Amino acid sequence: MTVSLAQLLESQATLVADGGMGTMLFAAGLARGSAPEVWNVERPEAVRRIHADYIAAGAQIILTNSFGGSRARLSMHGLADRAAELNRAAAQIARSAAQDARHSVVIAGSIGPTGQMLAPYGDLEPDDAAEMFAEQAAALVEGGVDVLWIETMADMSEVRAAVEGCRRAAPGVPLVATLTYDTRGRTMMGETPEHAAETLEGMGLLAHGANCGNGPDELLTAIDHMHHAQPQAHLVAKANAGLPHMVDDRAVYDAGPEVMAAYARQARANGARIIGACCGSTPEHVRAIAEALRQEDPVT
Amino acid sequence: MSLIEEIREGVIEGQANVVLEKVRQALEAGESAEVILNQGLISGMQRVGELFEEGTVFVPEMLIAARAMDKALTVLRPHLVEAGVQPIAKVAIGTVKGDLHDIGKKLVAMMLEGSGFEIMDLGINVPPEKFVDAVRQGAQVVALSALLTTTMPNMKDVVDAIDQAGLRRQTRVIIGGAPVNQNYADQIGADGFAPDASSAVRKVRELVGV
Ligand code: B1M
Numbered sequence: 001m002t003v004s005l006a007q008l009l010e011s012q013a014t015l016v017a018d019g020g021m022g023t024m025l026f027a028a029g030l031a032r033g034s035a036p037e038v039w040n041v042e043r044p045e046a047v048r049r050i051h052a053d054y055i056a057a058g059a060q061i062i063l064t065n066s067f068g069g070s071r072a073r074l075s076m077h078g079l080a081d082r083a084a085e086l087n088r089a090a091a092q093i094a095r096s097a098a099q100d101a102r103h104s105v106v107i108a109g110s111i112g113p114t115g116q117m118l119a120p121y122g123d124l125e126p127d128d129a130a131e132m133f134a135e136q137a138a139a140l141v142e143g144g145v146d147v148l149w150i151e152t153m154a155d156m157s158e159v160r161a162a163v164e165g166c167r168r169a170a171p172g173v174p175l176v177a178t179l180t181y182d183t184r185g186r187t188m189m190g191e192t193p194e195h196a197a198e199t200l201e202g203m204g205l206l207a208h209g210a211n212c213g214n215g216p217d218e219l220l221t222a223i224d225h226m227h228h229a230q231p232q233a234h235l236v237a238k239a240n241a242g243l244p245h246m247v248d249d250r251a252v253y254d255a256g257p258e259v260m261a262a263y264a265r266q267a268r269a270n271g272a273r274i275i276g277a278c279c280g281s282t283p284e285h286v287r288a289i290a291e292a293l294r295q296e297d298p299v300t
Numbered sequence: 301m302s303l304i305e306e307i308r309e310g311v312i313e314g315q316a317n318v319v320l321e322k323v324r325q326a327l328e329a330g331e332s333a334e335v336i337l338n339q340g341l342i343s344g345m346q347r348v349g350e351l352f353e354e355g356t357v358f359v360p361e362m363l364i365a366a367r368a369m370d371k372a373l374t375v376l377r378p379h380l381v382e383a384g385v386q387p388i389a390k391v392a393i394g395t396v397k398g399d400l401h402d403i404g405k406k407l408v409a410m411m412l413e414g415s416g417f418e419i420m421d422l423g424i425n426v427p428p429e430k431f432v433d434a435v436r437q438g439a440q441v442v443a444l445s446a447l448l449t450t451t452m453p454n455m456k457d458v459v460d461a462i463d464q465a466g467l468r469r470q471t472r473v474i475i476g477g478a479p480v481n482q483n484y485a486d487q488i489g490a491d492g493f494a495p496d497a498s499s500a501v502r503k504v505r506e507l508v509g510v
Contacts, residue, residue, distance in 0.1 A: 032453055033398050076398070076425055115400055121363040183358070190358025244449045246484075249456075251449050 003104035005147050005174060005206060008060060009234055014268050016290045017061040017238060017276025018054035021110075023251070024282065025050070025065070032249075035077040037069050040089035047090075050283075051097035055105055057283040058290025061274065062098065063110040063149055066090035066140060071132045072114035072124070083132075084139040091143025108149035108176065109140030111162055118157050126161045133165025141170040150177040151238075152212045152278075154188040156199060163203055174206040178236050181222040182213040197226035201233050209236030212278045215243050215255060216263035220270055227271030237272035239263055241280035253280025257288035264289040303329065304340045307372070311344030312351075314364030316371045323372045333379035337414040341369045341376075345407060346497075366403055373410070380413065387418035389508045392434035393443040394422030395477075396454040401447035404477060404497075408443065411497040412504060417441075428454075428461035435467045441504055444490075446477040455480075456488040472507040476500055 008015055025036045028046050039047050047065045054062055068074065069090065071083045079086070091109055098105035111133060116124040137148050148170065150162045159177050166175055179187050179196050186192050193210065200208040210222045219239040226235055242255030255263075260277055267275045275293060277285050301309070303326040310319035319341075326336050348365040351357045393409045395401055402424050413419045420434050431442050442462065444455045455475050462468050474492040475485050485493035492507055494500035 032450075033457075117363070121360055184355045186358065188359050190360060246449060246452060246479075249453050 003106070005061070005106045005108075005176075008104065008106065009207070009273060014272070014293050015060050015274045016058050016286065016293060017108075017236070017274050018051075018059040018063060019277035019281030019283065019286045020241070020279045021047075021050060021063065021065050022067065023253070023279050026250075035068060035074060035079055036065055037074065037086040037090065038077075038079070040065055040086050040093060044089065044093050048093050048097045051094050052100070053283040054286055055097060055101045055103075057287040058294075059105070059276065059286055060103060061106045061108055061276070062094055063108045063151070064090040064094045064140065064143075064145060065110070066136070067110045067112035067151070068115075069140075070111065070114050070136050072116055072129070073112065076115065083135055087136050087139035088143040091140045091145045095144040106147060107145045108147045109137065109143075109145035111136055111140075111148060111150045111166070112152050113154065113158055118155060118161065126157055126164075129158060129161035130165040130168065133162045134169040135165075137166040137173075138169035141173055145173075147174045147176055147206065150175065153177065153179045154191070156189070156191055156196065159200070160203075163205070175203075176207045176236060177203075177205055178209045178211040178238065180212040181210055181218060185218065185221065185225075193222040193225040194229040197230040197233060197235075201230045207234035207236050207274055209238075209272065209274070211236070211238035212240055215240055216259065216266075220263065220266050223267060223272050224270045231271070234274065235272045236274040236276075237267040237270075238276045238278045239267075240278045241282075241285055244280060251280070255280070255285075257284045260285040261288040261292035264292045268293065303331065304335065307336060307340030308344040308347070311341055311365050311368050311372075312347050314361060314368050316364075316368040319368045319372045320375060323375050327375075327379060333376055333382075334414065336376060337373075337380065337410075341372055342407075342410060342414060345369050345410075349407070362403060366406060369410070370406070377413075388416045388505070388510055389440045390418045390420065390438050391441040391443055391504060392420040392422055392431060392439035393445070394426035394431065395424040395445045395447070396451050396458060397425055397427045398454055399446050399448050399451035400424050401445070401477070404447065405445035407497045408445065408476065408494075408500045411501050412443075415501045415505070417504065428458045431458050432461050432465045432467065435462060435465070435471050440470070440508060441472045441474065443500070443504070444473065444475045446475070446480060449479050452477075452479055452484065455484075455490070459489050472504075474500065474503055474507060 216239040241253040244251040494503045
């Protein structure tokens with residue numbers, strides 16, 4: 001079943017988004033330090049399975065396995081020249097996982113940071129960044145995504161470059177952007193939720209908000225601030241399942257499904273319209289989120 | 301304000317050109333390179349670190365300050381080499397594979413350089429083989445930085461790679477970075493851990509026996 005994100009936002013009070021992809025892939029055996037996007041070609045079934053499990057748990061929006069799929073980020077693994085191929089495959093896998101769903105599913109093409117600092121603080125020129133994002137966006141759209149989903153950003157000029165790149169490559173495709181507020185309530189680059197909400201609202205995005213970071217509590221505060229600054233905005237909340245600590249070489253996150261259920265209720269109370277999870281979460285966490293939201297807001 | 305104080309202020313304000321000019325003037329006035337480094341550049345950068353911890357400044361300010369310091373170092377470095385006698389030891393420093401955090405490592409490298417060590421800065425996102433190569437090229441100490449919980453385990457890969465190359469006995473490995481602790485150093489078989497840049501200098505001195 002296909003439906004647009006704009007339609008879903010119009011017809012339902014809150015939408016359920018999926019949870020973490022990277023941490024699920026590592027749990028499925030992806031080698032530490034290797035690029036998750038490679039599995040789009042080498043182990044597509046494993047990626048598809050994770051999407052299918054999130055959909056079965058109630059996710060109405062799933063994010064493709066392409067967070068690190070920009071040329072800049074892939075070049076850290078010597079894979080720069082496979083950017084188009086890996087992003088296209090990411091979109092195709094998500095599409096195929098959504099085909100068997102019993103409810104409507106929106107496929108969102110995940111676009112993460114380049115991993116480099118933009119000028120003037122770093123060496124990457126905004127226009128070069130925009131070109132890399134355009135390349136990634138074009139491949140994601142070619143593979144069949146419904147929206148482009150810029151996430152885990154810290155620097156507003158990188159968000160701007162990503163938005164610009166997406167519009168260059170795919171002018172009609174709706175955009176969503178979320179930042180990570182992990183440094184004393186701001187992003188690493190010092191951006192506040194209030195200011196970001198105003199800026200993003202001015203960019204004409206379909207939705208924006210916060211993801212990742214230091215667990216549900218800090219993210220909920222950021223959402224609250226954004227909602228007060230821009231009450232009419234469609235806000236996205238995607239918190240990590242708590243904070244990671246190392247147990248035998250593995251990152252373990254400390255929030256269970258019940259914690260995420262409480263987070264989902266609070267996120268809605270704080271004004272979020274799209275609620276999901278990020279690093280460390282599993283389909284169990286998303287099921288708890290979906291159930292918590294549906295108790296008060298039955299899905300039609 | 302003395303020239304040294306102006307250099308320190310310039311770093312805090314991130315004014316690269318001012319810092320550069322004042323460092324030149326100080327050198328011409330016969331100020332020792334070591335004093336310029338420690339009381340000017342490093343002291344200024346440490347203050348920026350404190351302001352960052354307090355939440356008064358954010359990453360952009362810190363990066364601009366680091367850049368000012370870096371630029372001044374290019375002028376200062378030849379004088380440090382001239383003034384110092386033999387370097388105490390050769391240290392290869394880098395941020396481990398998968399990790400792009402540069403600032404803390406750079407501070408540690410600067411403090412070590414200022415204390416008389418020869419530095420091979422391998423940069424960020426450094427694979428284990430590069431550290432092994434550095435040891436082959438004469439580094440007695442390998443200094444590893446990691447800022448991400450997820451890249452900490454890559455420190456163990458470096459220790460293991462040095463071991464597998466048969467170079468472990470002649471090499472001292474020190475690790476640091478916000479998520480790292482002594483317990484983790486023990487766990488992966490590193491020789492030492494330091495929580496900040498000045499204790500890193502103390503630790504490295506201890507490891508090479510000076
Ligand atoms: C060899 O012996 C030694 C001994 C001592 C050693 C040592 C080695 N190395 C360090 N030390 C010690 O001495 C130094 C001086 O006293 C100290 O070094 P520090 O580096 O600790 O201190 C510096 C002087 C100042 N501190 C810093 O420079 C780090 C500041 C914060 C804000 C930070 C920054 C700046 C950045 N980041 Co990132 N970043 C954060 C940091 C949050 C924070 N508030 O600290 C942290 C580290 N980042 C984090 C994350 C998650 C990320 N970052 C990322 C990216 C970045 C930027 C590129 C934007 C930028 C780096 C720019 C640059 N050129 O370095 C991403 C990862 C990219 C990658 N693959 O590395 C990304 C994954 C974000 C994303 N989703 O993309 C978090 C790590 C969480 C965790 N524990 O895993 C984080 C704690 C923020 C947070 N609160 O969540 C000591 O640790």
